[in-house]
Amino acid sequence: MADRREQILEAALQLAHESGPGALSVRAVAERAGIGASTLRYYFPAQSDLAFAVSERMMLRTIPDLNIEDSSLPPQQRLTECAMQFLPPSADEVSHLVSAWAEQIGAGFGPGAGEASRRLLERLYRLGIGRFEAWLGVLAAEGHVDEGEVAETASILSAACDGFMLQLAAGEVDLEQVRERLETLCALIVHGEQ
Known part of the structure; x- marks a missing residue:
């Protein structure tokens, strides 16, 4: 279960890095992660949950x-x-x-x-x-x-x-x-x- 969440987060981070945070739609992240939108929603029920998780991960990586x-x-x-x-x-x-x-x-x-x-x-x-x-x-x-x-x-x-x-x-x-x-x-x- 944690592996799938990490897979989604890594896909979202790649997408944000390539195209900016505005590219973090559920559809785009799910596609990048190779999963369905409903699976993504299971781990991140709201778009804001995904945005926060990505922002948090980016902050921890960029502010060690x-x-x-x-x-x-x-x-x-x-x-x-x-x-x-x-x-x-x-x-x-x-x-x-x-x-x-x-x-x-x-x-x-x-x-x-x-x-x-x-x-x-x-x-x-x-x-x-x-x-x-x-x-x-x-x-x-x-x-x-x-x-x-x-x-x-x-x-x-x-x-x-x-x-x-x-x-x-x-x-x-x-x-x-x-x-x-x-x-x-x-x-x-x-x-x-x-």
């Missing part, structure tokens, strides 16, 4: 833990590197990724946004917060972050990354300035780092 558990590296550096994954990886990609980010926000909360789009964006936000909480949890276990402040700090880091995306969109900062500001924030979060 990197070196967060490598205690030979400074904790501020590890946290900064992980958090930078929520921002464009290079100056060449700033415009494209800022546009995609703004489009996603608009699709979830803008005029005419549908309930499914809003729920998907909220679930993705929670996944993002979960990534920050996991990284901060590693640092808390090492004594670099207060365990009782992990959830609040994850929220702050997420909000900071969203704010940096706005600053990039407005042309107020460049990617190097964003990295420096994120390093400063991470230094304030991690005990003993300045």
Whole structure:
């Protein structure tokens, strides 16, 4: 049973990679997976269930833990590197990724946004917060972050990354300035780092 679900998810991921997330219709994914639409609906009763599962898998693949558990590296550096994954990886990609980010926000909360789009964006936000909480949890276990402040700090880091995306969109900062500001924030979060 889990194998069939994985087969569907892999087919959907391939299709999304080739043609974009908009290509994830039940019919197209079922065809790519070599199954009937009713079988796909058994595993993913609603289109939004499939979209979320694909988005979740994509996020976990594109936002790994990197070196967060490598205690030979400074904790501020590890946290900064992980958090930078929520921002464009290079100056060449700033415009494209800022546009995609703004489009996603608009699709979830803008005029005419549908309930499914809003729920998907909220679930993705929670996944993002979960990534920050996991990284901060590693640092808390090492004594670099207060365990009782992990959830609040994850929220702050997420909000900071969203704010940096706005600053990039407005042309107020460049990617190097964003990295420096994120390093400063991470230094304030991690005990003993300045």
